[in-house]
Amino acid sequence: MAHSLHREGSVDSLERDYCLFVYPAGGLNYARSAPRLRRLLEILYEAGPSNIIATSLRRNPYSGVGRQEVLDSIKDGTRIYCTFNSRDKLKEALRRIKEADEGISIVVSGLIDRVREMAAEIELKPHTINLSLGIHGRTDRLPPPPEIRQFTTMCGHGMVSPNLVRDVIRKVKRGKMDYWKGSLVLAAPCTCGIFNPHRSEELLRNLAPLYTVSRW
Amino acid sequence: MRKSIFSAALVCLLVLVISLPWVTAARAEEKYSSRQINWYIHASAGGGTDIFSRMAVIRLRRILKVPIIISSIIGVDLEDIQKITRALARAGIHEIEPNNPIASMIKDRNTGDLKPESLGERVLSAIIEIQVKRDRLRPVLRAVKGVADKVGSIFCLDVYTMLEPGVKVPQEILDTIRAEGYSWRPNAKINMGLGRAWE
Numbered sequence: 434m435a436h437s438l439h440r441e442g443s444v445d446s447l448e449r450d451y452c453l454f455v456y457p458a459g460g461l462n463y464a465r466s467a468p469r470l471r472r473l474l475e476i477l478y479e480a481g482p483s484n485i486i487a488t489s490l491r492r493n494p495y496s497g498v499g500r501q502e503v504l505d506s507i508k509d510g511t512r513i514y515c516t517f518n519s520r521d522k523l524k525e526a527l528r529r530i531k532e533a534d535e536g537i538s539i540v541v542s543g544l545i546d547r548v549r550e551m552a553a554e555i556e557l558k559p560h561t562i563n564l565s566l567g568i569h570g571r572t573d574r575l576p577p578p579p580e581i582r583q584f585t586t587m588c589g590h591g592m593v594s595p596n597l598v599r600d601v602i603r604k605v606k607r608g609k610m611d612y613w614k615g616s617l618v619l620a621a622p623c624t625c626g627i628f629n630p631h632r633s634e635e636l637l638r639n640l641a642p643l644y645t646v647s648r649w
Numbered sequence: 650m651r652k653s654i655f656s657a658a659l660v661c662l663l664v665l666v667i668s669l670p671w672v673t674a675a676r677a678e679e680k681y682s683s684r685q686i687n688w689y690i691h692a693s694a695g696g697g698t699d700i701f702s703r704m705a706v707i708r709l710r711r712i713l714k715v716p717i718i719i720s721s722i723i724g725v726d727l728e729d730i731q732k733i734t735r736a737l738a739r740a741g742i743h744e745i746e747p748n749n750p751i752a753s754m755i756k757d758r759n760t761g762d763l764k765p766e767s768l769g770e771r772v773l774s775a776i777i778e779i780q781v782k783r784d785r786l787r788p789v790l791r792a793v794k795g796v797a798d799k800v801g802s803i804f805c806l807d808v809y810t811m812l813e814p815g816v817k818v819p820q821e822i823l824d825t826i827r828a829e830g831y832s833w834r835p836n837a838k839i840n841m842g843l844g845r846a847w848e
Contacts, residue, residue, distance in 0.1 A: 438838050439805055447836050461846040530843065538844030545837050549816035552841070559816050563809035563838040566790075566831045569797040570804045 436589020437542040437627050438565040441582045442636070444544065450587075450632045451523045451543035453477070455513040462536055463510045469535035471507045476533060477515050480526035485515035486626030493626050495617050518631035520547055528555045542627075580640055584633060588623035597622070602644050605637055612637045685716045691724025691773040724771045725802040727754070727763060732796050733777060733804075734761035740792035742785070746778035783810075783821055790829040806831070812839075 437452040455473050457466040470487075477485060478500055484493050489506040492498040517523040523541065530539055541548050545562070552559050568575070576582055576595040584598045585591065601618055604610040610618070615637050616630035688706060692698035699721070706717045730751060737745075738761030745752045756764045779789060786808070793806055810822050816839065826833060 438807060438836070439834070440836060444835055456844075458844065458846075461848055462844065464848050527841065534843075536843070536845040536847065539841045540838055541841055542836065542838045544835050545816070545818075545839070546835070548837075548839050552816050552839075558814075558842045559812055559839045560842045561809060561840040562812050562816075562818055563807055564818065564826075565834040565837065566806040566808060566826065567834065568803050568805050569793070570800040570802055572803055575803065 439586050441586045447544050449518045450629050451517045452627045453515050454540040456538045457510050467507050467509045469537055470511050471504055472533055473535055474513055476529045477526055480522050482515040483518045483629045483631045484626050488512040491624050495620055514626040516627050516629040524551045587628045589625050592622040593619055603646050605641050606644055606646050682713045682715045688717050688719045689722045691771050724773045727767050727770050729800045729802055730775055731763045732799050736792045736796035740788040742789050744779050744781055749778045751777050786825045
């Protein structure tokens with residue numbers, strides 16, 4: 434699955450945006466995986482993710498769902514998707530996952546150089562990479578970069594509408610919504626759990642002064 | 650099994666033709682919802698998705714008090730998929746992953762033609778997965794580039810490959826990508842090598 438692969442934005446912004454996926458695989462380690470997945474989920478919670486969902490529940494922490502409810506929902510084969518807003522948090526999560534040695538596939542999506550550094554520091558041996566060669570075809574129909582797509586591409590399924598982004602920017606600009614609340618509004622439609630509201634808050638702070646509102 | 654797949658497959662590609670849920674023409678400068686809403690669906694008129702949408706919109710119009718127009722726009726026409734499968738077939742690429750749903754729609758692997766009953770249908774998104782040896786990456790990339798401006802939707806192109814020690818992407822892969830006029834993003838998905846099989 435490549436839905437986290439096309440996150441756009443500056444390298445500086447992507448420095449604070451990493452996704453981590455826990456993927457049990459059918460026919461390989463799907464059966465009897467539930468207890469292992471629960472332990473991995475606990476590790477991820479302890480590391481302080483910006484967003485996290487389990488596919489058994491599909492509700493992110495900002496929807497009001499509690500940690501125990503998510504843990505209780507875990508079944509064999511549940512996948513866990515999460516984002517971190519710092520390299521250090523991700524590194525700590527990976528270090529503890531390595532120690533736990535649950536045998537479930539872990540995929541990290543982020544800047545290649547940073548992942549390379551982390552792998553060396555905690556002595557992991559990544560074996561496969563998925564490179565994005567970009568978006569092609571009718572790119573004229575995409576929203577304009579970079580101000581909108583850096584938000585919308587944070588949800589891999591394109592569930593964050595560019596019009597919602599514009600609406601939130603406008604509300605923030607007018608003082609009707611603060612940056613964090615605006616970020617949570619943007620994170621709400623994302624059911625894949627990889628929309629990073631901390632990055633979104635930062636992007637809103639950077640963008641709001643530059644955005645022109647035609648009617649107050 | 651996973652190990653044998655990895656050793657056999659040096660380069661794999663994903664051509665993800667995705668829908669355009671973020672493509673709308675509306676501006677955001679007005680209070681929601683003060684204007685007509687365009688409700689885009691990926692399915693053809695008369696199908697279940699279309700009927701459901703029309704039923705939902707009847708009630709929604711009363712609540713939001715604005716016109717809501719249903720259009721079958723989002724998604725990709727399978728004829729667009731056929732353009733890509735044909736271009737790949739012309740380039741001698743027939744290694745579409747057999748477990749990929751697209752593979753079951755292909756009528757003739759030599760020409761890349763889809764089954765006639767598939768044409769005219771729309772899907773929300775589709776993935777074409779191809780697994781080739783490294784030396785055949787070049788014709789795949791070239792074929793995809795050649796057909797890109799003929800596809801009526803957008804698509805993402807990914808390459809995945811085994812890493813060399815030290816999280817190094819094989820230079821041969823990078824050289825090929827560059828030579829065919831593509832570039833790669835600084836962020837990527839990386840399997841950290843922590844999984845193992847017990848089934």
